[in-house]
Amino acid sequence: MANYTLQINENTYEVNVEKGTSLLWVIREHLGFTGTKYGCGIAQCGACTIHVDNEPLRACVLQVENFSSGQKIKTIEGLSENGDHPLQKAWIEAQAPQCGYCQSGQIMQAAALLEENPNPSRAEIKAKMNGILCRCGTYLRIIKAIEIAASNQSTTKD
DSSP, rough: OEEEEEEETTEEEEEEEEEOHHHHHHIITOOOTTTTTTTTSSSSSSTTTEOOOOOOGGGGGGGGGGGOOOOOOOOOOOTOOOOOHHHHHHHHTTTSSSOTHHHHHHHHHHHHHHHHHHSSSSSHHHHHHTTOOOOOOHHHHHHHHHHHHHHHHHHHHH
């Protein structure tokens, strides 16, 4: 067992876990941020997408010891305090989720896209969201939600 200090959702956490423990399990099981989901365990589905220094990464294949040097980790819980991030509102407006399992990963990937490109084209949305799997097949509603969020962001900045 080893102690690790992690910066998650703008707070500092100390955890004592085995070296090699998946960052996903630390986030979910040790710290209680259960919005980040386990999907495949091999970084192929995207359900476990988090941000590390604003880059979307798959937490299931990241080891905790690689994140104890001050990188800023953000989970879906850190996206907004009240669930009022433009993407979260747009997800409801577009009725994007069906079962909901992949949605936190979808939203985290979309948030990275809009941070990088506040006004993406449909083709850019599809390219950036490729690789975040949805078993229910709500891809068209997910794209619509991202378009709504992008539109709402651009109107609030004017």
